[in-house]
Amino acid sequence: MASTLENLSIMTENLSMDPIYETNWCDMPEEIKLECIKKMGIKERLSMRCTAKAEKSFVDSQKFKFLWGQFHMSHFQLNLSWREPYIVKPFRNSIEAVEMTNYILKIGVFESASFYHRDLEAMNFTEPISAKFINFESCENKTVVDALRKLKDDVKSIEINAEGGINDYDFNEILAISHVQNVPYWHIADCYQADSLQKVAQIWIDVNSKIGTTFQVSRTWQGPRPSEFQRIFLEHFTDYIVSNTGKGVRIRTNNPDRHILLERGLDYNEDGDDEAEESYDQFYRLIVISAEMKESEYDNKCNKWICKIDYENFSENDDEQNIINGNHENIQNDDQVENRERNPDDEDDDDW
Incomplete structure (x- = not known):
């Protein structure tokens, strides 16, 4: 001082x-x-x-640097932190909330920004959003698209949580945004769009995405069957397939130096029981890799990336066997679980 x-x-x-x-x-x-x-x-x-x-x-x-900001429009509330303790700003109505939110976005440079927003008419983003990490919790498609369009180019991570019945995301609108095409990491929890993996991979091919670029989705029992994500991806990239191990599929791109690897997180051996398959959560990861990478160099510890999209139920320190047994109580015994090795009799694996 x-x-x-x-x-x-x-x-x-x-x-x-x-x-x-x-x-x-x-x-x-x-x-x-x-x-x-x-x-x-x-x-x-x-x-x-x-x-x-x-x-x-x-x-x-x-400009003002914030560690994080939480814009909770459903409750007309704004939570901000630039140092401890953070402040909470309630509003009397949506008009006041929208005005202050846009002002904070105008002056704010955020490390992390989260949006909790359900009302299609309440939010009108007029200012560019500067944030390294941005998160959407149960937001309507309009809110997600409008905010992403206002997002500046230096974003490092985009996370969308679709829980709460908000599942009508327009992937064509979202993928048309340059920040999304070039973000190093993004994920959608509780994804309902079975063609999401195929569309993201195609965009990466079109824009020649950097090695390490990552996209993840989780699929719950309410969404499309896991095999639908796989089937759509494989049908679209039939002529691009380099290898298919049952646990993952690798495709070439237009750049001879880069491939795209699609990995399925968890394996369940249910003897081809399609009805049982529908009741399980599932996780998928797309990642741009070097064309020189060998299969022996893959990171087979799926818990490391699963916990990033579902940290409440999965731990990075758990091994895969414990992840499956500890978080899916409807599995009756350990013999039903496939642990890393492909089961040639499993119809779901054969779809790969």
Whole structure:
């Protein structure tokens, strides 16, 4: 703090040959005001911008770094954190909530931003969104698409949780957004679009995505059968298949240096029982890999990537056998579980 005051004093001396100012805020030069605003918290800034038009302009000209922001439009509430403790801002109605949300998005630079939003008409994003990590919880398609279109290019991760019956996502709209095409990682939990894997892989081929680019989906018992995800992918890329191990399929791209690997997370040996297959959760991962990578170099610890999309039920420290047995109580005994090795009699595996 002492060094800051010392620097401000030096700045004041350099601004004028006669640096004599009153102690009132209005008598301070703009350069000093801006330095003071940079040191203010969000509450102080919001109070300052209400004092006068000039001060409002000064405050709005300065970006503010947030650790995370949670925009909960269903409850007309905004949770923000730039340091502990975080603040909670409730609103009286949707109009007030939308106005403040867009203001925060205008000045905010977020490490992480989360949107909890159900009302199609309540949110109208007017400002660019700057966030490294963005998350959508039970949001309608319109909210997801509108927010992603406003998202800046430096996003590192996009997470969409479709739980709560919000499953009508338009993949054509979402995949038309450049931030989505180029994001290093994104996933959809409780995905209902069985053609999602095929469409994402095709986009990656079209834009020549970087090695390491990753897309994951989880499918619950309510969604399409797991075999539908696999069947659509294989039919579309029949002429691109490099290898098919039963647990995963590898396809070539238009770039000879890169392949795309599709992995299925969990194996269940139910002797081809299609009805049993429908009741299980399933996880899939698409990842761009080097064409030089050998099958022996694959990361076979699926729990490491499954827990990223479902951290509440799966642990990175569990082995796959424990994951299956510990999280799917409807499996009657260990003999029913296929552990890493392909079962040639399993019809679901044969679909690969």
